[in-house]
Amino acid sequence: PGEPFHLGHAEARAVARSVREKSTIYVARIDRAGTLMPSMPCITCHETLSKSVVTRIVYFDGNKLRDRKV
Numbered sequence: 001p002g003e004p005f006h007l008g009h010a011e012a013r014a015v016a017r018s019v020r021e022k023s024t025i026y027v028a029r030i031d032r033a034g035t036l037m038p039s040m041p042c043i044t045c046h047e048t049l050s051k052s053v054v055t056r057i058v059y060f061d062g063n064k065l066r067d068r069k070v
Contacts (some may be wrong), residue, residue, distance in 0.1 A: 011045040023027040024056040025049060038062040046070075 014025060029039040039059040041049065050070045051056060057068045 009045050010041065011041050012048050015048055015054065019053055021053045022055045023053055024058060025054050027057065027059040029060075036060055040066070 011027060017057055027039045029040055031037050031038040037070065040061055041057060041059065046057070055070055057066075057070060059066055059068075
C-alpha cells in the first residue's frame with residue numbers, strides 16, 4: 001500500500017537490495033502446477049534494471065530461455 005506499482009515486482013525488489021556490479025538477473029515464473037511460464041520483465045521493470053548495475057537479464061519467453069544484455 002502506498003508504494004508505486006513496479007516496486008511490488010520481484011525485479012525491482014531484487015535491485016533495491018544489494019546487487020553486485022555487472023550482475024545477471026534470472027527472472028522465472030512458475031505456476032501452481034510447477035510449469036515454467038513466460039517471464040519477460042515488464043517495461044517498467046526493464047527500465048528499472050537498465051538503470052541499475054544489472055548487465056544481463058535471463059528469462060523464458062514461452063519457447064526458450066533468452067539472455068539479453070541491458
